[in-house]
Amino acid sequence: MSTEKQTHGFQAEVSRLLHLMIHSLYSNREIFLRELVSNASDACDKLRFQSLDNPALIGEGAEPAITLTIDKEAGTLTVADNGIGMDESDVVDNLGTIARSGTEKFLAQLSGDQKKDAQLIGQFGVGFYSAFIVADKVTVETRKAGSDKASGVRWESDGQGEFTVEGIERLQPGTAVILHLRDDARDFLDPFKIRQVINQYSDHVAFPINLLTPAEGDAEESSETLNSATALWQRPRQEVSDEEYQSFYKHISHDFQDALSWSHNKVEGALEYTSLLYLPARAPFDLYHRDANRGLKLYVQRVFIMDDAEQFLPQYLRFVKGVIDAPDLPLNVSRELLQDYGPVQKIRAALTKRVLQMLKKLSNDEEQYKAFWSQFGQVLKEGIGEDADNREAIAALLRFASTHEEEGVTRLDAYLERKPAEQESIYYLLADTPSAALNSPHLEVFRKKGIEVLLLSDPVDEWMVSYLDSYKDVKLVNAARGELDLDEAAGEAESDNPLVARLKDSLAEQVESVRATRRLVDSPSCLVLAEDQLGPQMRRMLEAAGQPVPENKPVLEVNLDHDLLKALGTVDDGERFNDLAALLLDQAMLAEGQLPKDPAATARRMHQMLVSAVNN
Structure with a gap:
């Protein structure tokens, strides 16, 4: 691309969103770091997946990792990764517009309660823009894996309605998001604060999250890894705390509320796989859009393969979030192969029964199940027509008003x-x-x-x-x-x-x-x-x-x-x-x-x- 700086206007919905971020959402401001780290983790996952067909992509740099850099003198916090990176069209498309149709619903659901409104970020695909909660200017420097160093791109905006894009030289592929922090957000230049946020929200991220503090005064430059960088679903259940399970759920779902329940299982034998399934407490905005992307995160031998593998659960269980790691599947597995692949059908049947068992167990707590039913009851009813094999088990989970239970369900x-x-x-x-x-x-x-x-x-x-x-x-x-x-x-x-x-x-x-x-x-x-x-x-x-x-x-x-x-x-x-x-x-x-x-x-x-x- 040309090195000449170009100025673009934000999509109208983004301008409204940025105004909200800058002027309204101050509660739970630390979610910006959760969102940016999640984006960096996704970029590293995508690089590992694409490197299956093109191993040279990984060979360009070190193993995928996320680096947080504090610069107190400049007043900046940088979230960088050496993942897949972006080219000019990616930058303009991803950072200048909101492609997901949920933006209008996001704006419509705002209540004026800062804490509740902040919780919507991420759930509606607007996580990157949460950077403007703490920053009065954001600079993004990126280069797509597989391109040369002259193909770098710099994106910059103060969130006031426009952004600039220019070509730069960048030695390493990947992306760096540089936050020029507001005066009232300087606490995020404190290493202790950063450790605390990462520990709360991102310890489960499967790539190292390194904190780099440049030399300052008598202090030398320091670097430390803040997270365990292990796949949580591969750890024994007895070694994972409830807090870690909930934190991981929020990472994969972009939901700020705790999950109602989860099930973590490792199956061994002729067919081996590990699953970690969650029942959310609230419905996503697109629950009734049957064509929307949804499904489990699929890993093969701990390598990320697919973000929305819908083949592992039926449509009427589309609200379930989670991860499945199936080492016996081929690494180059495609959606077409998943559709007809025998082992996938066996895993699907087993996971369906497991979710129904989770719901049966949840139904023993009337208050919790009432909360679940109010959010997902209509979707579960779809299973009566779609899943003949489990029809009676689904019917036992249904709830109805009746002439004997007019104030509740039976x-x-x-x-x-x-x-x-x-x-x-x-x-x-x-x-x-x-x-x-x-x-x-x-x-x-x-x-x-x-x-x-x-x-x-x-x-x-x-x-x-x-x-x-x-x-x-x-x-x-x-x-x-x-x-x-x-x-x-x-x-x-x-x-x-x-x-x-x-x-x-x-x-x-x-x-x-x-x-x-x-x-x-x-x-x-x-x-x-x-x-x-x-x-x-x-x-x-x-x-x-x-x-x-x-x-x-x-x-x-x-x-x-x-x-x-x-x-x-x-x-x-x-x-x-x-x-x-x-x-x-x-x-x-x-x-x-x-x-x-x-x-x-x-x-x-x-x-x-x-x-x-x-x-x-």
Whole structure:
């Protein structure tokens, strides 16, 4: 590149972010060092991986390492690595823009609480910019591994909206981030402070982190290694403290909160591997973006291979963080090979069962599991349809609101324990919202008979129960589908009533049929779907995916004992009867949380009825 200095403007989102870093986020400022060390570690990992195909890359310098340099006279702290480095396009792309789509969500989630806001850094891919929490100017000098010394690049910015890029000569490949510290951040020039931060956040980093203090006055130049520089997952479990496990979790996840739980295991035999898996306490911003990069960090013989190896866990466990080290895999393993490679499928099956065991153990602590479920419950439900081999184990982990647990959640096993011996089914009800489920007219006869009903209102629920037809040999039955049979509770509903026949004729274009029911106690009507018809949730999911959706006509069930139906039977005026019949159907749709087919016509009928009521 040209040695002439070029000035560029930051992407608009970066400018907003930098203003925030400089003016707002002062709590937990030490996270900037955690983020820069993590970036340096990633650069060293990438160099080791690329050197598998090109050993000359490592040969250019010493073994990968991270060096922190304190210069009290200049007021700078430098974080340097001899990793993969960057060329000019890398510098402009990586340091001038934020490629990840989470930036807007990062900004939207800011609460004004400095401590909480600072915790978001890293989770949204903005770790480098945290340097501006402590620095009024940042200089980056870098050279890509494999290029010549004239290919160095210097990037510099004061965080005020612009940055400069120029070509330089740089003897060694790798990257140095030079922080010109603010006056109120000079405590990071104290070696004791640096040791403390590295010990807290980065002791587990698998590359040496060396602290270099230049000669000053009578003091000679000194260098010391601050971390153990060993792969934490390769150490025996009894030698790793809880604090070290949590610190390592924060390193690989960029999460500031502790993990809820973890499992560290070494498997030996025909297939050898070591895994360290974590259950996070909170969901990442892109949890429901199924195409987002996610997965375990993959190492082979302690050599970093892949950052998001999604092949080792199914999609419904995409929230799990961790590391897998499988020495028997080939070092040049590719994503294509991972997809079909037999040992990977065996490891995937074993890790899936291990995570489900972790969740089962976590569920013994109701408060902890409640916290987990609030964050990841909907994702776990996806496993019912995606993992037939573990369907019953997943079902045991599900939690539902119910008519017996309106203030909390219940397990399927708890439902079975409460169920009377003569009750042959597990009943559930689907609705768009919890309140719509709780107030549904379909529950009336169940409440009258004291029968518990599970209340399902998550978008994934209808799809989920289409795969979960039974649990422990007890059939799951939708309380709003088909003709209800609660033994004598259903009673004999009149099928040849003249009013039912009139309603059928009036609503023939809008409903499949009209029938009398004992399903209702206090409500005049309700809608019922046939067993083979799509419910509202599935229809919306398919429509959102651009899939063709067949037209559904529900069955209208009416409560002939209700005063409204008795009054309707006395209406002789055909046009008025048709309007009232249409309102009866609209009322049933509203009770289901659905909009009438023609809201304007419904409003007109309501207006006419109100005028008539007022005049009389």
